[in-house]
Amino acid sequence: MRKSIARRALAGGLTVAAAAAITVWAAGTASAVGSPTGFGAGTTGGGSASPVTVSSGSALISAMQSSNAAVIRINGMLSISGMQDVGSNKTLIGVGSGSGITGGGLDVDGATNVIIQNLNFRNWSDDAINVQDASTRIWIDHNDFNFNGADGALDIKRASDNITVSWNKFSNHDKTALLGHSDGNGSQDRGHLRVSYHHNWFNGTTQRHPRVRFGNPVHVYNNFYGGVRSYGVASTVEGGVLVEGNYFENTSDAYHCGEGSSPAGALVARNNTLASSAGSTSGCTGTVRGIPYGYSLDPPANVKSIVTGGAGVGRLGV
Numbered sequence: 001m002r003k004s005i006a007r008r009a010l011a012g013g014l015t016v017a018a019a020a021a022i023t024v025w026a027a028g029t030a031s032a033v034g035s036p037t038g039f040g041a042g043t044t045g046g047g048s049a050s051p052v053t054v055s056s057g058s059a060l061i062s063a064m065q066s067s068n069a070a071v072i073r074i075n076g077m078l079s080i081s082g083m084q085d086v087g088s089n090k091t092l093i094g095v096g097s098g099s100g101i102t103g104g105g106l107d108v109d110g111a112t113n114v115i116i117q118n119l120n121f122r123n124w125s126d127d128a129i130n131v132q133d134a135s136t137r138i139w140i141d142h143n144d145f146n147f148n149g150a151d152g153a154l155d156i157k158r159a160s161d162n163i164t165v166s167w168n169k170f171s172n173h174d175k176t177a178l179l180g181h182s183d184g185n186g187s188q189d190r191g192h193l194r195v196s197y198h199h200n201w202f203n204g205t206t207q208r209h210p211r212v213r214f215g216n217p218v219h220v221y222n223n224f225y226g227g228v229r230s231y232g233v234a235s236t237v238e239g240g241v242l243v244e245g246n247y248f249e250n251t252s253d254a255y256h257c258g259e260g261s262s263p264a265g266a267l268v269a270r271n272n273t274l275a276s277s278a279g280s281t282s283g284c285t286g287t288v289r290g291i292p293y294g295y296s297l298d299p300p301a302n303v304k305s306i307v308t309g310g311a312g313v314g315r316l317g318v
Contacts, residue, residue, distance in 0.1 A: 031047075031048070031051060031071045032093055032115045032139075033093075033117070033118075033316040037166075037196070037198070038166070038198060038295065039161075039162045039164055039219070040139045040162060040163050041293065042137060043138060043139040045090055045113060046069045046070045046071035046091040047069060047071075047091075049091075050071070051071040051072070052071070052073065053072075053073040053075050053095070054073070054074060055076055055078070056078060057081075057103075057104075060072065060080065060084075061080060061084050064084070064085075064087060064090055065085055065086070065087050066087060067087065069090070070089070070091070071091045072093070073093055073095050074093065074100065074101070075095040075099055076098070076099055077101070077120065077122070078102070079101075079103045080102075080104035082105075082126065083104065083126050083127065084105070085107050085108075085109055086106050086111055086114055088113055089114075090111075092114075092116045092117070092119065093117045093118050093119075094117070094119040094120065097313050097314030099120065100143075100144070100313070101122075101124075102120075103124070103125060104125055105121070105126055105128045107127075107132070108130065108131040108138060108160075110132075110135060112135065114135070114137070114138050115141070116129065116140045117139070117140075117141045117143065119144075119313065121143060121144065121145045121146070121153070123149055124151075125150050126150055126151050127149070127151050127152045127153070128145055129154045129155070130155045131154075131160045132155075135160040135161075136161045136162045138162070138164075139163070140163070140164070141164070141165075141168070142166075142167045142312065142313060143168045143169075143312070144168070144171075144312045145169070145170045145173060146169075146170075146173070149173065151175060152175045152176070152177070154170075154178075155179075156177075156178070156180075156193065156195060156210075157189075157193075159189055160192065160193065161192040161194055162194060165195060165196070165198075165200060166196070166198050167198075167200065167315075168201070168311060170202050170203065170209075172204050172205070173205050173206070174205070174207065176202065176208045176209050176210075177197070177209055177210040178208050178210065178211055179195055179210040179213065179218065179239075180193050180212060180213025180236075180239070181213075183213060183237045183261070183262050183263075185213070186214055186237070186238060190238065193212075193214050195215060195218050195219070196218075197210060197218075197221070197223060198221050198222050199223065199303075199306070199310065199311060200307070201224050201226070201311040201312065202224070202226065202232070204226065205228055205229070206230045207229075207230040207231055209225065209228065209231075209233055210233065212233070212234065212236060212241050212265065213236050213238070214237065215241075216238065216240030216241075216266070216289050217240050217242055217289040218235075218240065218242070219295075220242065221244045221245045222246060222298050223246045223303070224247045224308060225246065225251045225277075226304075228248075228251040228253075228254075230253065231254075231255075232251055232254045232255050233254070233267070234256055234258070234259040235256075235258075235264070235265035235284065236257070236258055236259050237263050237265060239265030239267075240265060240286060240287065241255075241268070241288060242270075243269045243270075243272065244270045244271050244272065244297065245272065245298060245300045245303065247273045247300055247301075247304045247307070248272060248274050248275065248277035249275040249276060250276045251276075252277065253278070253279070254269075254278060254279030255267060255269055255279040255281070256279065256281075257281065257282075257283050264283050264284050264285050265284065266287050266288045267281055269281055273300040273304075
């Protein structure tokens, strides 16, 4: 099924990357599709554990808070309340394109080796996903965040590390992707908060794409920013962000250093496409550390079509 769809996409003139990205996820898929690149490389989640399918919020909470490795298939839009913990060695994957979580959010708190994939997040009462307290090896991929929840769509903080955020679609939300929760938390955060954000679609969102404190390096590449209302990327206190190969469209403040009362960090911008958009590195301080992994960069001029063709739920590719 997947190969035939990819062939049709290539025949239609899309790039190999775009064809792979629009591969439709088969409802019978048991575990995570693909594997993460970037800082989250090596994340396996529940691995080869026998999958379980959950169709209620209570069943989801029980399965994802167990002490065992688990592959949890979420069937339908499940309602939960508040922030619910996700244990280590878990894969959470939505069935088809209509599954996800509403009302509450996922708290990845002191956990390691977690995959969250192919889920719709709606109407969250706090954060949709909160990654905190030295959580590590986390992959958040091909999810859809929409309908303006109460607080952050995706917050990463408190010494969490080695995380990849890829191929997600964020729409119509204010506080999108915070990295590092406060200026005074350097003793915990220095040397951590290393995150790769790639091939995400920021669709009419407002701010924090991401807003960075202390993480250095943070790698923001091959994302599409469409009609972002306030600002794209902000590097603040001791942050170091490489912004490369992105496509900014109708985004008047694509990237800058400093934000609110937070002092400027370091930011390097290179090879971005700025369509009716502008960014500035004026006032940036410090240096961005080298990216410690190899990666392939899609041509920035192609990023809009690649990302809009592949990001979000129901379009899993390798």
